[in-house]
Amino acid sequence: MIAPQTAIKRRTRPAKFLIVDDDKISVMAMQRAMRKLKIVNETHVCTDGQHALEFLETEVDKSGVLPPYIVTLDLNMPRMGGLEFLDAVRGNPDLSRMVIFVFTTSDTPQDIQSAYAHHVAGYVIKENPSDTLNAALDMLDSYARIVELAV
Amino acid sequence: MRQGHSFQRHGFAAVSSISGRLRAVLLMIVVGIAIAGGLAIAQARTILTAYERLNQSAFPMLTLAKRTESEMSALALVLNQLSISRTAPQIEMLRDKVDGSTARLRNNLKALSYHAVPAELITVLGQDLTDIEVLAETAAENRLRLIELRNSTAQALSRITALQEHSQTVLEDMTFAISQQTDTLLRSTRTSITISSATVDALFTNLFLDAMHVSNISFALDIAVNLAAAAPNAGNPPGDGRRLLLATQKLNEIINRVAQLPLGDGRKALAANLDQLRGLMLGPDGVFAQRAELLALRGQIGATDRISNPMIAEISEMSSGLVSRSLAMLELAFQELRGAIVNLIWGLAGALIVTSAAIALANHGIIERQFQRRILLLNNAVSAIAEGQLDHPIPISGRDELGDMARALAVFKKNAEELRRSNVELEKFAYVAAHDLRSPLRAIQDLSSWTMEDSDNTLSSESYAYMTLLQERVKRLNRLLNDLLTYARAGQEELEPETIDLISMVRDQRLNADPLGQFDIRYVGDQTEIAGQRMPVQQILANLLSNAVRHHDQPKGHITVSAHQDAGHLYLRVTDDGPGIDPRYQARIFELFQTLKPRDEVEGSGIGLAIVKKLVDRQKGKISLRSNPAICRGTVFEIIIPRTQASAEQMPPTQRAAA
Numbered sequence: 001m002i003a004p005q006t007a008i009k010r011r012t013r014p015a016k017f018l019i020v021d022d023d024k025i026s027v028m029a030m031q032r033a034m035r036k037l038k039i040v041n042e043t044h045v046c047t048d049g050q051h052a053l054e055f056l057e058t059e060v061d062k063s064g065v066l067p068p069y070i071v072t073l074d075l076n077m078p079r080m081g082g083l084e085f086l087d088a089v090r091g092n093p094d095l096s097r098m099v100i101f102v103f104t105t106s107d108t109p110q111d112i113q114s115a116y117a118h119h120v121a122g123y124v125i126k127e128n129p130s131d132t133l134n135a136a137l138d139m140l141d142s143y144a145r146i147v148e149l150a151v
Numbered sequence: 152m153r154q155g156h157s158f159q160r161h162g163f164a165a166v167s168s169i170s171g172r173l174r175a176v177l178l179m180i181v182v183g184i185a186i187a188g189g190l191a192i193a194q195a196r197t198i199l200t201a202y203e204r205l206n207q208s209a210f211p212m213l214t215l216a217k218r219t220e221s222e223m224s225a226l227a228l229v230l231n232q233l234s235i236s237r238t239a240p241q242i243e244m245l246r247d248k249v250d251g252s253t254a255r256l257r258n259n260l261k262a263l264s265y266h267a268v269p270a271e272l273i274t275v276l277g278q279d280l281t282d283i284e285v286l287a288e289t290a291a292e293n294r295l296r297l298i299e300l301r302n303s304t305a306q307a308l309s310r311i312t313a314l315q316e317h318s319q320t321v322l323e324d325m326t327f328a329i330s331q332q333t334d335t336l337l338r339s340t341r342t343s344i345t346i347s348s349a350t351v352d353a354l355f356t357n358l359f360l361d362a363m364h365v366s367n368i369s370f371a372l373d374i375a376v377n378l379a380a381a382a383p384n385a386g387n388p389p390g391d392g393r394r395l396l397l398a399t400q401k402l403n404e405i406i407n408r409v410a411q412l413p414l415g416d417g418r419k420a421l422a423a424n425l426d427q428l429r430g431l432m433l434g435p436d437g438v439f440a441q442r443a444e445l446l447a448l449r450g451q452i453g454a455t456d457r458i459s460n461p462m463i464a465e466i467s468e469m470s471s472g473l474v475s476r477s478l479a480m481l482e483l484a485f486q487e488l489r490g491a492i493v494n495l496i497w498g499l500a501g502a503l504i505v506t507s508a509a510i511a512l513a514n515h516g517i518i519e520r521q522f523q524r525r526i527l528l529l530n531n532a533v534s535a536i537a538e539g540q541l542d543h544p545i546p547i548s549g550r551d552e553l554g555d556m557a558r559a560l561a562v563f564k565k566n567a568e569e570l571r572r573s574n575v576e577l578e579k580f581a582y583v584a585a586h587d588l589r590s591p592l593r594a595i596q597d598l599s600s601w602t603m604e605d606s607d608n609t610l611s612s613e614s615y616a617y618m619t620l621l622q623e624r625v626k627r628l629n630r631l632l633n634d635l636l637t638y639a640r641a642g643q644e645e646l647e648p649e650t651i652d653l654i655s656m657v658r659d660q661r662l663n664a665d666p667l668g669q670f671d672i673r674y675v676g677d678q679t680e681i682a683g684q685r686m687p688v689q690q691i692l693a694n695l696l697s698n699a700v701r702h703h704d705q706p707k708g709h710i711t712v713s714a715h716q717d718a719g720h721l722y723l724r725v726t727d728d729g730p731g732i733d734p735r736y737q738a739r740i741f742e743l744f745q746t747l748k749p750r751d752e753v754e755g756s757g758i759g760l761a762i763v764k765k766l767v768d769r770q771k772g773k774i775s776l777r778s779n780p781a782i783c784r785g786t787v788f789e790i791i792i793p794r795t796q797a798s799a800e801q802m803p804p805t806q807r808a809a810a
Contacts, residue, residue: 032601038741076587105589132595 001028013068015144019076020052020085021103029130030072030103033137041144043044044069049080053088060094066151073113073120075104083111086118092144098151154387161365169522169551176513183509186500194495201488209481212266216473219259223470226252230287231322234456239298247292253284267480268473276473279466286459293452298444307431307438308380314431315376318424323371325417329362340484345810368421371408375401375428379438391446395439434725518532525553532560574643583640588632595626627754634758637690638743642769646684648795654679656689657696657712664696668708678711683721683792687766691723699727701753702777716794721772721789731780741774755805767792 017034021027027045034043041140052071059067075082082102089095102115102123115123121143124136159807194540229252233245248297257280264273336354378398381391406425412418433437525547535543541564541679549559603610610618626712657674692712697711717724732740732747739745741764767774772792778785 017180023590023594025597027588029597030595076590105593128591130593131600 001054004060013149015142015149016044016054016067016069017144018052018069018071019043019045020047020049020077021045021048022077023074026074026126026130028107029133030137033130033133037134037137037141038124038140039137039144041141045110048077049082049085049088052085056089056095056098057092059117066079066094066097068149070096070121070140070149071100072103072124073100075102075106075115083114083118084113086120090118099149101135116149165733168554170519172517172551175516179509179513180232180506182218183506185501187499187506190498191500194491194498198488198491200494201484201491205481205484205488208266209477209484212263212268213474213481215259215263215266216470216477219263220467220470222252222256222259222475223463223467223659224257226283227467230290230459230463231293233287233290234356234452235413236268236294237298239295239798242291242294242298246288253280253287256280263473264479266683267605268476270712272469272473276466276469279462279469282457283462283466286455286462290455290459293448293455297445297448297452300448303436303446304438304441307441311379311428311431312437312685314428315372318421318428319369321417321420321424322365322372325365326362326369328417329358329365333358333362337791362414364411368405368408369411371405372400372403374427375405375432379432390441391442395433398439399433402433424546504795511809513701522553523551525549527562529553529557530555536560536564541571572710577639578643581636584632584636589629592625592632593627594614596622596629599625627750630754631756631758634756634762637735638758638765639689642687644686645729646686647732648682649685651681651683651685651688652679653681653714654710656692660692660696662691663693667698668693668701670703670710671708672700672710672712674713674716676709678715679723681714681716681748682794683716684770687770688723691766691790692762694763695725697727699786701748701755703727703729705729719794721790721792721794725788726785728785729786731778731786732776734779737778738778 011065017039019027021030031043040113044055046055052073054094056067061070073082073085077085080088082104086100089098089100099122100118102120103126104111104123105126112123128131165771214439221511223379226249229245229248233242236242236245257277260273260277260280333355336351342353357744375398378394378401381394402425408422408424409418412421430437434440434599445585455648529545529547531548532543532545543564545557545561545564548554549557599618603618603622636712653676654674657672661668661672696710696712699708710727711723713726738749740747741760743761745760746753746755746757764774770792772790774788774790777787
């Protein structure tokens with residue numbers, strides 16, 4: 001029941017990045033890489049799942065629709081970890097259609113399986129060092145520009 | 152004392168053990184069977200006794216009784232025949248028969264006396280038999296005597312008749328003579344007158360007297376003879392006595408008259424005849440005496456008959472009684488036998504039922520409840536725990552082997568739980584270590600590289616060198632961490648065996664071990680496919696190849712991988728032409744953090760071979776190396792891993808020519 005104008009309008013809504021990670025250096029690495037790749041999308045940082053959840057909920061209340069965030073999610077965080085955040089988000093009808101990429105150091109198959117069980121868009125393993133982050137962020141940039149987000 | 156205790160304990164253990172209890176059950180069964188057998192044997196003995204009695208006693212007794220009975224009736228018949236027999240040979244024969252009968256009867260009685268016949272009965276029967284014998288003997292003798300008497304009476308009578316005839320003839324002659332004399336006298340009286348009347352009277356009177364005598368004698372003789380000849384069978388004792396008297400009278404009269412007769416041959420003949428007649432008639436053997444004896448005999452015979460018949464009847468009754476008694480005994484013996492057999496059957500049936508019940512009870516009570524159920528529970532528990540369900544309960548207790556096993560299983564379970572817990576902890580630890588250590592490591596790396604990037608040329612060369620060293624150390628730390636993690640995780644998972652293409656695996660690992668492609672790394676061998684777990688094999692190869700490359704002292708070299716797999720084992724070999732490993736250090740190199748060269752010379756965490764060893768150990772295999780730099784260059788690492796059941800069920804690897 002979406003009118004063609006509305007569809008076109010959505011096409012132009014810019015994607016924003018929400019980085020959920022408690023590691024300051026890790027966030028710095030992401031931001032540095034984004035700078036290098038000249039990614040200019042708006043970026044917000046939350047230090048744990050709880051913060052991120054509250055932030056998103058506030059955004060929903062403000063705009064009434066699903067905020068256009070692409071989330072990069074770390075798994076190991078205090079208070080609310082990545083998987084718990086996924087549980088909360090996927091359980092919340094307002095937020096369940098959010099696009100989430102897991103960015104974590106964990107390479108255990110269990111974590112990968114759990115993440116995909118929560119219907120994440122992708123799973124990226126952060127390596128030491130972070131040089132290879134560029135490729136991942138390049139991919140995110142393309143993703144943000146091409147892929148249509150849900151409402 | 153001690154021995155007693157240990158025996159007690161031993162004995163107790165023997166009873167409380169499973170086999171002990173089973174043996175107890177078997178013992179019960181054996182005892183039951185023994186008791187049943189004992190009862191059966193006892194019963195069988197009773198049966199045998201009853202049968203013996205039947206065989207040795209009742210039957211023979213019956214046979215004897217029957218024989219006695221039939222013998223008795225035969226005897227009765229003989230006696231009957233005897234009573235009506237007339238001829239002496241007949242009587243003799245019957246007498247012999249009686250003798251034979253009684254002899255046989257006596258034998259029977261003697262034989263019977265050995266059986267359960269009361270002695271008095273035998274004695275009475277014996278006595279009766281003797282009586283009958285006597286009676287029969289008497290009867291026979293009497294009858295014989297009777298016949299004899301009859302014969303002699305007949306003889307006597309015929310003689311008497313002969314004498315009578317003779318005498319009558321003589322008397323007739325005398326009568327004739329007298330009548331002639333009378334005639335003569337009469338004629339002479341007629342013709343002569345000279346004879347005196349007195350003489351004539353006297354002569355006449357004599358003649359007349361003589362004639363009278365003669366006729367009287369003749370008459371009396373006839374009467375006497377008739378009297379003698381009167382049918383002796385019409386025995387009328389008073390009549391017979393009178394006749395004797397009369398006969399005696401008549402004979403006396405005859406004798407008197409004969410004495411009156413004139414002397415002469417006639418008189419002499421008559422006198423002789425008379426004498427004989429007197430003897431024949433009146434004598435002790437005379438007809439009358441004989442007749443009297445005959446009568447007496449008849450009376451005796453009658454009397455004996457009268458006695459013998461009831462006696463025979465009595466004996467017959469007794470022998471019938473014997474028969475019925477022996478039949479009763481037979482019946483009794485049969486009943487006894489039957490009873491014994493029935494008892495046996497009941498006894499055996501009872502024993503069978505009791506034993507079956509005991510076995511069923513034992514089966515349920517002991518085997519089912521104590522063993523089967525517990526064995527089943529123990530089996531389930533063991534299987535469950537082996538499969539990994541470590542919270543499966545072990546609901547078995549007891550003082551026997553099962554109880555011991557259950558307790559041992561509980562210990563295993565606890566150990567397994569501990570192991571699992573520590574494994575889980577280790578994994579968690581490794582996981583946590585990986586994350587919590589890696590993040591700061593990465594941060595250090597990033598910060599240092601950003602510093603180097605951002606600083607452009609503001610860093611002094613010294614600072615720059617420090618930063619570079621910093622980076623290298625961080626990288627080393629990273630590698631160490633990764634290797635530690637790999638070591639911790641090595642062999643944790645049980646993977647399914649796959650068919651591994653060794654040529655492609657070696658080709659892949661080559662890039663990791665020797666990214667610059669300086670060395671000739673290849674697979675050599677006929678068998679290019681093996682069945683095994685991919686990850687461990689890959690890790691082993693990776694480590695061994697990387698070691699071979701890193702420790703090589705020349706810019707170019709050859710490293711070969713070969714493998715061989717048979718039904719029992721997998722043989723893996725990595726050979727290089729490097730400098731070799733001094734035998735002194737060959738044992739140490741498998742330990743954690745052991746390296747052969749300083750870490751600045753050869754980048755290595757010292758964990759690689761430890762990982763390889765851990766993987767090999769986990770698969771219950773063996774790793775060995777051959778190398779002696781003093782003799783020649785090169786090193787050969789050899790790994791032997793036994794095949795698991797699962798890997799043995801893999802399709803046999805195909806043989807392909809070396810690529």
